[in-house]
Amino acid sequence: MTEPTGRPRRVAVSHPRTRAARRSGGYVPRGELRAMTPIGALYLRSLIRSQLRLSFVVLSGLGLAIGLLPVLAVVSPRLVSVRVLGLPLPWLVLGVLVFPAMIGAAAWYVHAVERTERQFVDLVEHR
Amino acid sequence: MNSGAGLAAISLVVVATVLIGAYGLRISRTTSDFMVASRSVPPGLNASAICGEYLSAASFLGVAGLVLLNGIDALWFPIGYTAGYLVLLVLVAAPLRRSGAYTLPDFAEERLRSPQVRTITAVLVVVIGWLYLLPQLEGASLTLATVTGAPPWAGATLVAVVVVVVVTAGGMRSITFTQAFQYAIKLVAISVPAIVLLAVWRGHGTPDPFHGAWAEPLAPRPGRSHPLYTTYSLVLATFLGTMGLPHVLVRFYTNPDGRAARRTTLAVLALLGLFYLWPPVYAALGRVYTPDLASSATAADTVVLVLPQRMVGGLGGELLGALVAAGAFAAFLSTASGLTVSVAGVLTQDLLKGGVRSFRLATVAAVLVPLGLTLGLRSLDLASAVGLAFAVAASTICPLLILGIWWSRLTVPGAIAGLAVGATLALAAVAATYLNIAERGWPAALLAQPAAWTVPMAFLSAVTVSLLSPRRIPGHTPQMMLRLHAPEGLLAAEGPA
Numbered sequence: 214m215t216e217p218t219g220r221p222r223r224v225a226v227s228h229p230r231t232r233a234a235r236r237s238g239g240y241v242p243r244g245e246l247r248a249m250t251p252i253g254a255l256y257l258r259s260l261i262r263s264q265l266r267l268s269f270v271v272l273s274g275l276g277l278a279i280g281l282l283p284v285l286a287v288v289s290p291r292l293v294s295v296r297v298l299g300l301p302l303p304w305l306v307l308g309v310l311v312f313p314a315m316i317g318a319a320a321w322y323v324h325a326v327e328r329t330e331r332q333f334v335d336l337v338e339h340r
Numbered sequence: 341m342n343s344g345a346g347l348a349a350i351s352l353v354v355v356a357t358v359l360i361g362a363y364g365l366r367i368s369r370t371t372s373d374f375m376v377a378s379r380s381v382p383p384g385l386n387a388s389a390i391c392g393e394y395l396s397a398a399s400f401l402g403v404a405g406l407v408l409l410n411g412i413d414a415l416w417f418p419i420g421y422t423a424g425y426l427v428l429l430v431l432v433a434a435p436l437r438r439s440g441a442y443t444l445p446d447f448a449e450e451r452l453r454s455p456q457v458r459t460i461t462a463v464l465v466v467v468i469g470w471l472y473l474l475p476q477l478e479g480a481s482l483t484l485a486t487v488t489g490a491p492p493w494a495g496a497t498l499v500a501v502v503v504v505v506v507v508t509a510g511g512m513r514s515i516t517f518t519q520a521f522q523y524a525i526k527l528v529a530i531s532v533p534a535i536v537l538l539a540v541w542r543g544h545g546t547p548d549p550f551h552g553a554w555a556e557p558l559a560p561r562p563g564r565s566h567p568l569y570t571t572y573s574l575v576l577a578t579f580l581g582t583m584g585l586p587h588v589l590v591r592f593y594t595n596p597d598g599r600a601a602r603r604t605t606l607a608v609l610a611l612l613g614l615f616y617l618w619p620p621v622y623a624a625l626g627r628v629y630t631p632d633l634a635s636s637a638t639a640a641d642t643v644v645l646v647l648p649q650r651m652v653g654g655l656g657g658e659l660l661g662a663l664v665a666a667g668a669f670a671a672f673l674s675t676a677s678g679l680t681v682s683v684a685g686v687l688t689q690d691l692l693k694g695g696v697r698s699f700r701l702a703t704v705a706a707v708l709v710p711l712g713l714t715l716g717l718r719s720l721d722l723a724s725a726v727g728l729a730f731a732v733a734a735s736t737i738c739p740l741l742i743l744g745i746w747w748s749r750l751t752v753p754g755a756i757a758g759l760a761v762g763a764t765l766a767l768a769a770v771a772a773t774y775l776n777i778a779e780r781g782w783p784a785a786l787l788a789q790p791a792a793w794t795v796p797m798a799f800l801s802a803v804t805v806s807l808l809s810p811r812r813i814p815g816h817t818p819q820m821m822l823r824l825h826a827p828e829g830l831l832a833a834e835g836p837a
Contacts, residue, residue, distance in 0.1 A: 243830070249818045257818070261825050265746060268430035275423060279575060283568070286557040293556060301550050303557050307415040308620045312613030315426050319606045322430055327599065330827035337830060 243337050260333050264326060271322050278314075282306070345658045346487035349666035353525065354502055357673050360517050383600050385520050387607030390591050392519035392670075393678035394421075394608075395526050395615055396472075397479025400671040402722030403616070405641035407623030408634050409721075411554035413571055414623075417723050418616035420575050422609060424582025424730075429605040432583045434598035435745045435824040442593055443682070444586060444737060445690055451744045453814045454752045460759050462690040464736050465586040466706075467763075468729055469683035471770065472585065473676055473710035474717070475725035479641070480672040481714070482722075486642045487665045496714050499669075500707045503677045507684065508700040516594070522674035523611065529667020530618040533648050533660040537625055540651050549627035566785040569792065574727055577791030581730030584737030587678035590685065597828045622647055637721030644668070680706045717774050724788065728770045735762035735794040739802050748821050750802070751812035758802025765794040 245253035286293050286303060295302040300309075399421060406414035441447040444465050449458035477496035484495030541547070549555075558567050582588060595601040626633060626643040629651050633639045645668065648660035680703055687702035688695075720728075739758045743750045769790035778784040786793065806813075814820070 246822060246826070246830075249822065253822075254818055257822055257825065261746070261821065264825060271426065271430045275426060275579075283558055283571070299546070299548075301555055303412055304415075304550065304555070304620075307412060307419065307557075309617060311419050312422065312616065315422060316606070316609050316613055319426055319429055319609045323602050323606050326434075326602070334827050334830050 246337060256337065263329050267322055267325050267329065271318050274318060345662035346665040349662035350487065350669045353666045353669045353673065357502060358506060360521055383595065383604040383607060385516065386591065386594060386604045387611060388523040389516045389519035390588060390604065390608050391611040391615070392521070392523035392526065392674045393587055393591065395523065395671055396675035396726065397476050397672050398723045398726035399619070400526060400530065400668050401479055401641050401644050402726065403619040404622040404644045405637065405721060406723045407620050408626045408643050409637060409640040412557050413567055415620060416571050416575055418619065420578025422612045422616060424578050425605055425608050425612065427579050428583045429602060432741055432745065433592060433601040433605045437592055437595050437601035438598040438824050443685055443689065444589055445686060448740060451820055452752050452755055453816065457752060457755050459690065460756065461740065462686050464759065464763055465686045466683050468584065468733050469586050469679045469706065470710045471729040471732060472726065473679050474714055475722045476672045476676045477710060477714040478725065479722050480669065482638065482641060483645060483665060483668045486645050493715055496711060499672045499676055500711045502673060503680050504703055504707050507677055507680050507703045519674050519678060522670045525670040526667045527615055529663050529670065530615065533664050534618045534621045536660060537648065537651055538621065541625055547628045549624040554627065566782065570785055570789050573789035573792035576795060577727060577731040577734045577789065580738040580795060581734035583741055584733030586682040590682040599828055625651070641722050727789065728773060731789070731791040731794065732766040732770060734791050735766040735798045738795065739798045743802055745824055748817050749806055749813060751806045751809045752814065753809045753812055754802045754806025757805035758798045761801040762794055762798030765797055766790055769794065
């Protein structure tokens, strides 16, 4: 541990040259959003689009899995007869593994969409 | 099968449900308390309440019955019942909560500013609620008859009476406690006996249930037409129908905000996954020990109730049987009371004058109609009957929600067209199935699982008519879209003026 020695040092304080600092107190798009001006509408559309993109990722994963599982069973009958821990593979997948997979997809989505929305708030409020 | 222990367990569940309802009575005072528990329910409690409400007769008895009957293809039922929440999570949960509406008709009216759309939605909510109540009462009758040998009408009447008492006494708040309690009962009642039965099965040298066409995906079997179509149509109905179930949606309004609504949905997925591991265990063991039950759909629905006594016998079997019977009754009571609250809520707001008094009156009406239908109509197997309610919800409420939330060009005539087309087609299929108009082949498959054609038709009509009536886009649509999608804190926080 170091003891504070003598008087505090002199520190120069100056205006930080960042964009956020320059804009504070000036233009904030939140007002545009609230009034739904054309610019506000543009912001809103970009928000909805980014939310919807995440939804599409989850939904297409779900659709792909559900569309492909039966095809897989038809294409490769040998896969159907494989047993893991005494359970036939299709039973293991459809009866057990689908659930953690769905929970995982949901957890990812919640995480991703919360981040997206946080970024949007930061953008609009210029934080 | 005649079991004193089973009867005692059922009585215990009934008494506990009424007592917890009475506890809720002391804290519910205003209409808002009655309707959505004043929006003060934390996500964890809310999620177990949603599951308690959602895991119905179809889940507790019907899934095992269907798997016993149809083999691996029936596993799509629990998958669909769970994946519906994944779809709900990514498309509906947060925006719906952010809309600030209390009920589905509220949402319809706020989004489109049209009393007509509101009324149509209200009628549909009531119809879906009734369709979903039918198999609950049916399942109660089946359980009571299996466990005690009571006449078929007894179980349905008992559940109807208890639900009216609990709901009129406490409304939604008491229901939240009741439902969370019901999830715990159901999970214990399905998992503990299953674990014991698995141990017994090991003791017998693990006779293998997985053989023949029963264990193979999409294998052709006598008595089943068009398994591929049926499977996919069912999957679509459950994926898109969950968001249109009124008793599920009303619970989303009790979340404090959109983020909490998402977190609640995530917890729901986990709790449902935990539950649905167990019903197939009963079906697989049923293949070994009770193959006689696979003779008919109604007999197969009793496999969860019958299996413990067949496999264990004596006092142990009787106690396990009692536990399962209690869980089954918890399932009917919780789902039926949740449905009753939402149907009665809509009846109160849209058809009566509102207020606590009308709510109580509406509760009686909400239960009496399906009770009358149960005693009059032919009985389908539980999971198929629930599947029909899902199909109607997927063909009506789902297009309204998805287009309403994500498409700013939806118009009033478009919404009405979608609702009308979806409702007409789906309800016609339901009526044809209950009246047994087509017995086999494509017509029977198309009518018994209508979602694959009714849902696209509903979406198509809503979109086409909307595009043809661009002047009828409600003027406040941009503001509404902002409210639905703006993250929490963005609009609430006031900047320096």
